[in-house]
Every structure is written in C-alpha cells, then in structure tokens.
Amino acid sequence: MSKKNPEYDFKWCPGCGDFGVRRAIEFAMINRLEETGLPMENNVVVAGIGCSGNLVHLLEGQQPYGFHGIHGRTLPVAMGVKMARPELNVLVVAGDGDFLSIGGEHIGPQAARNLNICAVVMDNGVYGLTKGQSSPTTQLGTVTSSTPYGKIEAEADPLELYLTLGATFIASGFSGQPRELAKLINQGMDHEGFAMVHVQSPCTTYNDTYELMKGNARKGIEPLMYDIPEEHDASDKGAAYNLVQQRGMPVGIIYKDETRPSLQQRVDEIKAKAPRRSVEELMDSFAF
Amino acid sequence: MQMRDFVVRFAGEGGQGVVTSAEGLAQASTQVGYHALTYATFPSQILGGPTWTQARISVDPILSAGDDVDVLVAFNREAYDTHREDVREGGLVIYNSNDFDLEGDDRSYGLPVDELARSTGNNRAANMVIMGALAHLVNMPQAYLEQFVEARFRRGRANDDEIIDSNNLALKLGRDESASSGFSLGDLTPPAMPEYPQIMLKGNEAICLGALAAGLDFYVGYPISPATTILVFMERNLVGEGKFAYQVSSEIESITTILGAGYAGKKAMTATAGPGFSLMSEGLGLGWMAEIPLVVVDVQRGGPATGLPTKTEQSDLLACMYPAHGDVKLPVIAVGTVEECFFGAVKALNWAERYQGPVILMTEMALAERVQNIHRPDLSKVQPERRLVYDGSNGYNRYQGYELSPMPLPGSPGAYVANGSEHDEMGDTTHLPSRHIQMTERRFSKLKLLEENEYEADNADEAVVMMPWGGSKGPALEAYNQLREQNVPVGWYYTMLLSPLPPALLEELKQKELVIVPELNYQGQFSGILRSQGVNAVSITQYTGLPFKVRDLVERITEMTNSHPKEMVRA
Structure with missing residues (x-):
C-alpha cells in the first residue's frame, strides 16, 4: 500500500528475511485471485506488532484489506473476521515474539477450534524492532541485549508445539525461497482448517542465520535446511513428530489432517439444531 | 389493615x-x-x-x-x-x-x-x-x-x-x-391489571433482547459472574443466517474477536464484569484508534480484583470513563431499571454504529439478577441504526478528514489497513505531528454525533437536586418521592447517557447550588466526574455490596438540604 506513500517511514534492514515473505504472500494472493476469480479485496491480512507486522503496509500491487492491531492478538482478531464473514480469506502475519510469546495463549484454542485461517509466522529468533532482545526461539545461551550473560531458558520448538496443540496443517519454509514459500502459503489458505506456515526469516542486524540455514561449504558449515523427503506421509502424525524431532530445519508440508471439520463446519452443524426465534417470539416467552 | x-x-x-x-x-x-x-x-x-x-x-x-x-x-x-x-x-x-x-x-x-x-x-x-x-x-x-x-x-x-x-x-x-x-x-389491596402488555424478566435478559432488537449479529464472551447469563442467552438464541455466538477462551479474546467482527461489518458485542473489563483495556483503545464499532457490557460487581463476584456495586465508573491508555474517551451508557436494560442496549448498539467506535454499556449485579415485570417493549419503536458504509471504487482514503467518514468493508472496494498505530488517511503508520493532530481531533469530533438531550428532570427549579446514576435510580427515586411528600425542597435529574452527558443537562446542572449523587462506591466516582465538568456535586456513598435503602437516602438528603446552603462551600 505504501510504495508511493512518502509519509510511511518504516523500512526493513537490507537483506531482511521479511522481504522474501512479503514477496511470497503477494505471489500467493495473486495465485489465489487467478484460481478463484475473487477480487483482491476478498483477502484480509491480520498483522501483529513488530518488524513482521509492517508487512501489511509494504505489500505491493493490488491491495488486500489489512488489520494492524495490538501486540499478540492476531489470532482472535482473525477469528472475528472469519466467523463474521466466512467468505473472506483471512491470513495472519506475525513474528515469533508476537505469535509465540505474548500471543502464545491463543494458538491452542484456535487449533482446537480448527479455525479456517492461514497463519504465517516469520521467525527471526529475536525481537528486532525493540533492538535485539531474546525471543522464544532464541537459542539457549545466546547473548542478546536482554540476556547479556546468555539466554537462560530453553528455546521453543514451534513446529512441535503446533503439532501438539492440534493444528491441522503445518508447513515449514524459508524466506529466501519466495516461490516455494508461496506454494506452501497457498496450500495453507486452501486447507479447510487451522493452517500454520512457519517461516525462517533471518534478521540481518541481530540474528543473521542465513549461513546456518543454507550452510557454507568453504567454512565446513552443513545447512540446517533440508527438503522434506517425498516419501514423508504428511497425514501420519507419528511421522510428523519424527520429522520435527530431527536436527535441522525441514522445508515443506510436515502435517496435514483433512478429516477434522473446521470451526465453521462444526458451528453450521451444531447450530442447525437451534430453534430460530424472532425477537417478538423470544419476548413471548417472558410474557404472562 | x-x-x-x-x-x-x-x-x-x-x-x-x-x-x-x-x-x-x-x-x-x-x-x-x-x-x-x-x-x-x-x-x-x-x-x-x-x-x-x-x-x-x-x-x-x-x-x-x-x-x-x-x-x-x-x-x-x-x-x-x-x-x-x-x-x-x-x-x-x-x-x-x-x-x-x-x-x-x-x-x-x-x-x-x-x-x-x-x-x-x-x-x-x-x-x-x-x-x-x-x-x-x-x-x-x-x-x-x-x-x-x-x-x-x-x-x-x-x-x-x-x-x-x-x-x-x-x-x-x-x-x-x-x-x-x-x-x-x-x-x-386488590390489584389493578395494567392496561399495557407486560413481560417479566431479569435485567440481563432485557439487555439480550434489546441487543437482538437492535440487530446484533455477533457475540462472544467468557464466563464471569454476573455477566454469564448474557453469554448463555446468546449461545442459545443468537442463531441463524449471518449470526454467531461463541464462548472464547479469555476476555482478551472476547474484545479482540469482536474487534475483528466489527471491522468485518458486523454488529458485535461482548459482556463481562470488572476483572474481564480490565483485560479488555488495550483492545478498547484499539477500537477507538482504528474506529471499529462494537459494544462492551460491563455488569458491575464488587471490586477491585476478584472482589465480590456476587454482590452489587457501582465502582467501575472510572474504569469505564477512562478505559485505556492514551487520549481516549469512550461513550458510556449506564442503565438503571430492567426496562432501561432493553433500551440502553438498543442505544449502545446504535451509538457504536453511528460514531464507528466502541461503546460501553454499564449495568450491575442487582439489576442483572433482578426479576421484574415491565411494559413489553414495542419493537416498532426500535430503530436500528447502521454505520455509514463506503460503496465507491478503490482509491478511497478511509481515515480522511477531521470528522466521521464512510467505512469500507472487506470484500468490497476501498481496501485499507485498520491501524492501531497512529496512521495517515490510508491507514499506514505515520509519526508526523500534523497527522497525530488531525487523527486525534477526528476521533474526538465523532463524539459530537452522540450528544442527545435525553434526560429526566422534575422540580428542576430547585437549587438542590438529586442525580443518581445506574441502578441506584430506583431507591433514589423512591426516596425522592418521599422527600417531596415531606416538602423537602429537592429536585430530580437522571440520565442513562453518562458520556457524552446530554449538553442541556450539563448546563442545567452547572446552575445548581448542589447536586447530590447517591452511588455505590467509596470514592464518589460520578460526583468527581461532574465536578471536573464544573458541577457542584457531592456523593452519598455506600460500599456494602448491597443496594441503597430508601430510608437511609431520605435521612441523608434531608440532612444535606437542611445544612445547605449556609454550611456548604462552593467547590
């Protein structure tokens, strides 16, 4: 929206992973538009607070609707939009701090409800906008501005967390591969249920993990990233657990359960039993 | 006898x-x-x-x-x-x-x-x-x-x-x-059957019916005494095409979920009590900032913290008048009778739509659980309002100007970012002083749309008047009737519109020697607010967790009118 807006003064640092995620989301929304014929305004991007949330202002080309609210609350806002207007495509974008720390309490309930949205988490393992504090995914022992002698608690494992909480679609991607990432996001959008797309999106200023992700043969660094083998059965939860417990950062679809109905489907089914009464009829029940 | x-x-x-x-x-x-x-x-x-x-x-x-x-x-x-x-x-x-x-x-x-x-x-x-x-x-x-x-x-x-x-x-x-x-x-004495149709119900049920009559689409809530009965009613009855009622996992979810629904075009509401209201503070500020219609019902109980969950009190007024950090002023309606529960809910939903922002509807335990026969509301007199919706093409600036402007809805042209950060006309974040001035003035200007001169006045020529708020209206009115029978020179004012106060009412109150405010809290919350607006108001306070006794009010007000004006010093 803000490509030609001189008033908007926010910038990502050169090389920030979020550029790639933005590109992937633009690709995904265009793909969707071409596939469904629905206008761009049918998409609603609900953004968190932090570097990642600014994505909603930095999208180029045709503009979707956006919601840039308060820290940590992307999921319940997205639920409000989706359950109010089920025909809309609702996409959440948030960082690891927003989504997993202050917003962590909302993941379990939405997974249990199987809310039909797609959440893209941009994980850089640090609080960037507040200048380099430790986040849930910062590695144990890492020195940051808020952990001057090293991070004290163990790092979160988001993929395992989503699996345990019952997300019905879990994909893992890398910001350096926007085309591939777009495909994962499109599949998350198409999934009838709660879809998590967790993206490694390095922070070049405070936590540059490009080399770790991609490896460096000269320095003898093995890449953490690897493509999920074709034989992986994403419908098998046990196999998904095995995958996320291995060392390294898998890229692709880890888990997909298409058997569970979405929140909307359950609501439609359950509430069909309810008698529909007008206000006048409801008042009759209090008349004497 | x-x-x-x-x-x-x-x-x-x-x-x-x-x-x-x-x-x-x-x-x-x-x-x-x-x-x-x-x-x-x-x-x-x-x-x-x-x-x-x-x-x-x-x-x-x-x-x-x-x-x-x-x-x-x-x-x-x-x-x-x-x-x-x-x-x-x-x-x-x-x-x-x-x-x-x-x-x-x-x-x-x-x-x-x-x-x-x-x-x-x-x-x-x-x-x-x-x-x-x-x-x-x-x-x-x-x-x-x-x-x-x-x-x-x-x-x-x-x-x-x-x-x-x-x-x-x-x-x-x-x-x-x-x-x-x-x-x-x-x-x-044998009864005389009223000639009008009646219904008999609790205050919380009347709020639900009023909200439905005003066209409520979307309700979420979290169990909390004494607001739970509203959630239970809505789960049962807010059903059908385009309607949604649901129990979410916290009051933070309640407020942020209805923010999403209000943004998406629905008439959305939640209800809670003091502890839940505290959790909604940040979300209410977001609703003000991003200009999203919604209603929060605060069914007051004794506070602070967990307080007295099943007793009555009117001690959330300051929290409702000053509900969030930053320059915020949300409309507040406080109901005083079961009948007002119905019409207050209608008004709250209409206000939210009219000024495109959050409205707080205050009630209290003693009203929520009271069963009373009331005149059956005439639905033909309920006129649901609908927000001004943008229906043009793309390229629209949602936050343009210094006053209310049409609101685009997702799915239609006019895409923008509803932004809780200070923003420009397109909804993009900005830090320009001129924008913060414009947007702050824009947000406050919209409150003018809610100024309505709806209030009760009786013996308004008296220099000393009573003006209760909320559920203390009943005992106060009964006391007032007795005082007038005893020829005590006292007048009566009442409104459920606490913010913005009806402008004509405020002008009248400013002319009074003394405005006596019976209210169930320690600090005298409403009289403090009235004093800040130039009214010489004093409270009769009570903090027992129980409603006022009429006798106590009669005694206190008689004393106050006797001692006035010679011992009263104008604030």
Whole structure:
C-alpha cells in the first residue's frame, strides 16, 4: 500500500528475511485471485506488532484489506473476521515474539477450534524492532541485549508445539525461497482448517542465520535446511513428530489432517439444531 | 389493615428453593395484576451456602427491593439468626419446623413444610406450601395462586391434572396451617391489571433482547459472574443466517474477536464484569484508534480484583470513563431499571454504529439478577441504526478528514489497513505531528454525533437536586418521592447517557447550588466526574455490596438540604 506513500517511514534492514515473505504472500494472493476469480479485496491480512507486522503496509500491487492491531492478538482478531464473514480469506502475519510469546495463549484454542485461517509466522529468533532482545526461539545461551550473560531458558520448538496443540496443517519454509514459500502459503489458505506456515526469516542486524540455514561449504558449515523427503506421509502424525524431532530445519508440508471439520463446519452443524426465534417470539416467552 | 405493598425475604441454603419460592410468588402476583420485583444475592459457590432472595409485591410500580421485610421465611436456623433483625416491627417469621425449632420469638410460627409437601404426594410442592401460608397472611385470594399453578403446570402432559391437584392441595395445606397460627398482617389491596402488555424478566435478559432488537449479529464472551447469563442467552438464541455466538477462551479474546467482527461489518458485542473489563483495556483503545464499532457490557460487581463476584456495586465508573491508555474517551451508557436494560442496549448498539467506535454499556449485579415485570417493549419503536458504509471504487482514503467518514468493508472496494498505530488517511503508520493532530481531533469530533438531550428532570427549579446514576435510580427515586411528600425542597435529574452527558443537562446542572449523587462506591466516582465538568456535586456513598435503602437516602438528603446552603462551600 505504501510504495508511493512518502509519509510511511518504516523500512526493513537490507537483506531482511521479511522481504522474501512479503514477496511470497503477494505471489500467493495473486495465485489465489487467478484460481478463484475473487477480487483482491476478498483477502484480509491480520498483522501483529513488530518488524513482521509492517508487512501489511509494504505489500505491493493490488491491495488486500489489512488489520494492524495490538501486540499478540492476531489470532482472535482473525477469528472475528472469519466467523463474521466466512467468505473472506483471512491470513495472519506475525513474528515469533508476537505469535509465540505474548500471543502464545491463543494458538491452542484456535487449533482446537480448527479455525479456517492461514497463519504465517516469520521467525527471526529475536525481537528486532525493540533492538535485539531474546525471543522464544532464541537459542539457549545466546547473548542478546536482554540476556547479556546468555539466554537462560530453553528455546521453543514451534513446529512441535503446533503439532501438539492440534493444528491441522503445518508447513515449514524459508524466506529466501519466495516461490516455494508461496506454494506452501497457498496450500495453507486452501486447507479447510487451522493452517500454520512457519517461516525462517533471518534478521540481518541481530540474528543473521542465513549461513546456518543454507550452510557454507568453504567454512565446513552443513545447512540446517533440508527438503522434506517425498516419501514423508504428511497425514501420519507419528511421522510428523519424527520429522520435527530431527536436527535441522525441514522445508515443506510436515502435517496435514483433512478429516477434522473446521470451526465453521462444526458451528453450521451444531447450530442447525437451534430453534430460530424472532425477537417478538423470544419476548413471548417472558410474557404472562 | 389495607396494605399496598408486601415484602417477603426467603433465606436458607442454596438449593432449598429460596430463589424459586421468591420468583414463584412474584410470577403468581404479576399474573393477577400486581407489580413484583425480586432481589437476589448468591453465595459464590455451586451448591449450598447461605443465600437469600427478596420479593416485593405491590399494587403500584416498584422502584426498589424494599427496606423493610414484612415476612421472613427462614429455611434454617442460620437464616433466621442472620435475617431476623431486618424484619420490621410487627412483621413475622415463618420457619421450616421440619428443619429446626424456635422458641421465644412471639412473632414467629413454624410451618412443617417438608411434611405437608410429602402429604400431597408431591415432594416438589414445598414452595406451594409456603406460598399458601404467605397468601393467608395478606389475605390474597386462593384463586390467584391456583391460576398461577394452572399456568405453570398445564403443559399437555398425561399427568397434568395430578400435578396441578397436588400443588393446589399444597397451597391449601400451607394456607390452613398459617390460618391456624392466628397471625395475619392485613389485606393486600386488590390489584389493578395494567392496561399495557407486560413481560417479566431479569435485567440481563432485557439487555439480550434489546441487543437482538437492535440487530446484533455477533457475540462472544467468557464466563464471569454476573455477566454469564448474557453469554448463555446468546449461545442459545443468537442463531441463524449471518449470526454467531461463541464462548472464547479469555476476555482478551472476547474484545479482540469482536474487534475483528466489527471491522468485518458486523454488529458485535461482548459482556463481562470488572476483572474481564480490565483485560479488555488495550483492545478498547484499539477500537477507538482504528474506529471499529462494537459494544462492551460491563455488569458491575464488587471490586477491585476478584472482589465480590456476587454482590452489587457501582465502582467501575472510572474504569469505564477512562478505559485505556492514551487520549481516549469512550461513550458510556449506564442503565438503571430492567426496562432501561432493553433500551440502553438498543442505544449502545446504535451509538457504536453511528460514531464507528466502541461503546460501553454499564449495568450491575442487582439489576442483572433482578426479576421484574415491565411494559413489553414495542419493537416498532426500535430503530436500528447502521454505520455509514463506503460503496465507491478503490482509491478511497478511509481515515480522511477531521470528522466521521464512510467505512469500507472487506470484500468490497476501498481496501485499507485498520491501524492501531497512529496512521495517515490510508491507514499506514505515520509519526508526523500534523497527522497525530488531525487523527486525534477526528476521533474526538465523532463524539459530537452522540450528544442527545435525553434526560429526566422534575422540580428542576430547585437549587438542590438529586442525580443518581445506574441502578441506584430506583431507591433514589423512591426516596425522592418521599422527600417531596415531606416538602423537602429537592429536585430530580437522571440520565442513562453518562458520556457524552446530554449538553442541556450539563448546563442545567452547572446552575445548581448542589447536586447530590447517591452511588455505590467509596470514592464518589460520578460526583468527581461532574465536578471536573464544573458541577457542584457531592456523593452519598455506600460500599456494602448491597443496594441503597430508601430510608437511609431520605435521612441523608434531608440532612444535606437542611445544612445547605449556609454550611456548604462552593467547590
């Protein structure tokens, strides 16, 4: 929206992973538009607070609707939009701090409800906008501005967390591969249920993990990233657990359960039993 | 002796039929044309615990639960010990002699409630035994009660007759037993059935009906006393095409979920009590900032923190008037009667749509759980409002200008970012001083759309006036009526529109020597707000967890008018 807006003064640092995620989301929304014929305004991007949330202002080309609210609350806002207007495509974008720390309490309930949205988490393992504090995914022992002698608690494992909480679609991607990432996001959008797309999106200023992700043969660094083998059965939860417990950062679809109905489907089914009464009829029940 | 008014308190253990007895008496009375009001207080536990409910039956419309208890029905000894002192001189105690024995109280008699009920073959008829006994005391015709039994139990079942006969027998046994005690209180004046249609319901139910009448689409909530009954009602009844009601996992989810729904174009609401309201603070600020219509109902209980979950208080006013950090001022409506619960909810939803932002609707425990007969609201007079919706093409600036502008809805042209950061006209984040000035002024300007001169004024030429707010209206009005009968020179003002206050009302109040504000909190919250607006207001405060007694208000106001103006120093 803000490509030609001189008033908007926010910038990502050169090389920030979020550029790639933005590109992937633009690709995904265009793909969707071409596939469904629905206008761009049918998409609603609900953004968190932090570097990642600014994505909603930095999208180029045709503009979707956006919601840039308060820290940590992307999921319940997205639920409000989706359950109010089920025909809309609702996409959440948030960082690891927003989504997993202050917003962590909302993941379990939405997974249990199987809310039909797609959440893209941009994980850089640090609080960037507040200048380099430790986040849930910062590695144990890492020195940051808020952990001057090293991070004290163990790092979160988001993929395992989503699996345990019952997300019905879990994909893992890398910001350096926007085309591939777009495909994962499109599949998350198409999934009838709660879809998590967790993206490694390095922070070049405070936590540059490009080399770790991609490896460096000269320095003898093995890449953490690897493509999920074709034989992986994403419908098998046990196999998904095995995958996320291995060392390294898998890229692709880890888990997909298409058997569970979405929140909307359950609501439609359950509430069909309810008698529909007008206000006048409801008042009759209090008349004497 | 003729009685126009009759107050019964039922006290015992939760589960002993305390509430159903009171509500049964109230229903039986309203069916023949009396007015009725119940006031209930519960223990904060699932089963058992001391509990009591008061029912007031009157020939005239009722304003308060009644200061003086004519009859105490004590289900156990503890209830007798606790409540005996509230029985007026000349009043009576009926105690359940199957539960305990009582000696040395010559204004009491035992009623073998359980035994009499059992003898009808219907153990569940115990309430009817008590109602029969009460009917004798005020010489209420048995036919009134039998009419109630017929209405309640005629449900087209095979054993209807059997059930009705056993209940009528229970009424008779209770009445005969009461008659044999030799006690009587007088003759309750025969009722005059109001000529308008009536409904009988609780304050929270009236809020639900009002919200539905105003076109509510979307409700989410989290269980919390005393707001839970609104969630329960909505889950059951807010159904159908485009409607949604759901229990979410916290009050933070409640507010942020309705923010999403309001943004997406729906009329959205949640209800909570003080602790939940505190959790909604940041979300309310976002609603103000991003300009999203929604309604939050605060059913006040005693506070702070967990406070008194099942007692009444009016101590959330400052929290509602100053609900969030930053430059925020949300509209606040506070209802004072069950009827106002209905119309206040309509107004709250309309205001939210009209000015495109959050509205706070305040009520309180004593109203939420009160059962009262009211004039059935005429739905043809309810005019739901709808926000100004943008229906042009793309390229629109949602936050343009210094005043309200049409709101685009997702799915249609006019895409923008609803932004909780300070933003420019397109909704993009900005830090320019000129923008913060424009947007701040824009947000505050919209409140002007809500200025309405809707208020009550009586004897408005008096220099000293009363102006209660919220649920203290009833006891205050009853006190006012008594004061005027005693020729005490005091006037009356009342509005449920606390912010923005009706401008004409504020002007009138500023001219008064003294504005007396009865309110259930320690700080005198509303009088402080009035003083900040240039009104010489003082509070009569009470912080017992219970509503005002009319007698106390009459005494205090009489004193204040006597000492005024010579001892009063203008603030």
